[in-house]
Amino acid sequence: MNAQLERQRIEQAVCGDKEALEALLGSVQDLVFNLSLRMLGMVADAEDATQEILIKVMTHLSSFRQESSLSTWVFCIAVNHLKDYRKGMFAQHPLSFEMYGEDIACGRERDVADLSGGVDKALLERELKLSCSNVMLQCLSPEERAVYILGTMFRLDSRIAAQILETTPEAYRKRLSRIRARMADFLREYCGLSGTGMCSCKRRINYAVATHRLNPASLDFSNMEPCRYEELIGYIEAMDELDDLSQIFAGFPAYRSPKHISDWIRNMMAGEAFSTLVCKEETK
Numbered sequence: 001m002n003a004q005l006e007r008q009r010i011e012q013a014v015c016g017d018k019e020a021l022e023a024l025l026g027s028v029q030d031l032v033f034n035l036s037l038r039m040l041g042m043v044a045d046a047e048d049a050t051q052e053i054l055i056k057v058m059t060h061l062s063s064f065r066q067e068s069s070l071s072t073w074v075f076c077i078a079v080n081h082l083k084d085y086r087k088g089m090f091a092q093h094p095l096s097f098e099m100y101g102e103d104i105a106c107g108r109e110r111d112v113a114d115l116s117g118g119v120d121k122a123l124l125e126r127e128l129k130l131s132c133s134n135v136m137l138q139c140l141s142p143e144e145r146a147v148y149i150l151g152t153m154f155r156l157d158s159r160i161a162a163q164i165l166e167t168t169p170e171a172y173r174k175r176l177s178r179i180r181a182r183m184a185d186f187l188r189e190y191c192g193l194s195g196t197g198m199c200s201c202k203r204r205i206n207y208a209v210a211t212h213r214l215n216p217a218s219l220d221f222s223n224m225e226p227c228r229y230e231e232l233i234g235y236i237e238a239m240d241e242l243d244d245l246s247q248i249f250a251g252f253p254a255y256r257s258p259k260h261i262s263d264w265i266r267n268m269m270a271g272e273a274f275s276t277l278v279c280k281e282e283t284k
Contacts, residue, residue, distance in 0.1 A: 006070055014062045018269050021061070025054050025265050028074045031232045032057075033257035035078050038149045039142070041134040043220040045088035050261055053078045068163065071233055075150075075164045083142040090138040097139040097186050104190045104199045109207035116205060119216040128208050129193070129201045130221040133252055135213070139186070144179050151176040152246045153254075154229055184245040193248050226253035 006027075012020035032053050036046035056077050064073050085091060116124055137145055150161045151172075162172040191197040208214035232254055242250055 003069070007066060010061065010064065010066065010070065021058065022265060022269055024061070024070070025058060026262060028057065028071060029054060029257045029261055029265070030227070030254070031071060031074065032078050033261065034229070034232060034254045035075070035149065035154075036082060037255070038134060038137055038153060039082040039145055040085060040088040041090050041138045042088060043224075045085075047258060047261065048087070049082060049085055050257060051264060053081050054261075054265065056081065072160055072163060079146050079150075079164055083146060085142075090135075095135065095138045097182070100136065100139055101186065101190050104204075109204045112206040112210050114206055115209035115216070117209075117216040119219075121202070121205065123219065123222060124205045124214065124216060125202045127219045127221050128205060128214050130252060131208075131214065132201065133249060136183075136186070136191075140179065140183075144175075147172065147176050148179045148183065152180065152242065152249050153252075154233060155242070155250065156233070180243060180246055184243065187245050187248065191248070194245055221255075224258065225256040227256055229254045 006024075009017075009020040009024050013024055029050065033046055033050045036049040036053070037043065040046050040049060053074075057074055060077070064070070137148065140148060146165065147161075150156045150164065151158075156164070158169040158173050158176075161176075162169040165172060167175075187194040188196050190199050192200045205214065209216060
């Protein structure tokens with residue numbers, strides 16, 4: 001969506017044009033879903049958070065002064081919401097690099113029988129690889145996670161990322177560098193994708209099934225439509241430089257948000273809930 005059309009639709013949406021509002025929400029829902037997925041680690045949690053964030057975007061649109069792009073403004077809302085999100089699985093069961101490393105090093109996968117259920121092993125290996133990348137991010141604190149995801153997966157220009165995180169570009173770059181170093185140390189020791197780590201997705205398939213981290217009957221990542229992060233953000237002026245190990249995360253795909261989120265937007269705006277939400281915001 002070009003800047004002129006974006007401004008026009010914002011003005012129309014603020015004046016009550018449901019079609020314009022639906023178009024605006026649709027233009028940012030993939031961005032919000034992918035940020036939520038990386039921040040929370042689970043598809044179901046990301047879907048719930050995406051809906052909550054889109055409601056915030058909808059009900060606060062009249063306060064958007066258009067001093068930045070709509071995407072940057074949405075990022076600000078989403079990051080603040082997700083840093084404080086306490087309903088997700090990993091908020092209830094926090095993870096750390098030490099815990100995750102111990103789980104990999106323990107070798108328990110050697111004692112697990114074949115639990116693939118006849119599903120193609122290559123498909124299960126890919127699903128585990130994509131799932132594990134999200135789980136690994138949960139070893140960072142919410143604030144560290146936001147910095148790492150914006151810089152490594154969305155690859156935002158440091159000026160834009162700093163604006164979203166309410167810091168300076170210099171402070172953001174320094175923090176991103178430190179977090180990347182921590183992640184790189186873990187990858188070198190434990191992740192087979194680094195070329196040196198002890199872990200192998202192929203070897204851990206059955207263990208992942210046994211510990212309910214992988215369900216051969218429901219492959220969330222394989223069932224989603226992949227896309228590129230560049231498709232979600234059209235205003236990047238300069239992509240952030242990546243070190244070799246950060247390329248592991250940057251190389252994983254982004255995803256189109258599930259169709260039922262688009263359906264939810266449409267149904268929500270057609271029902272009484274839409275009027276209630278808008279009226280509630282107008283009375284604040």
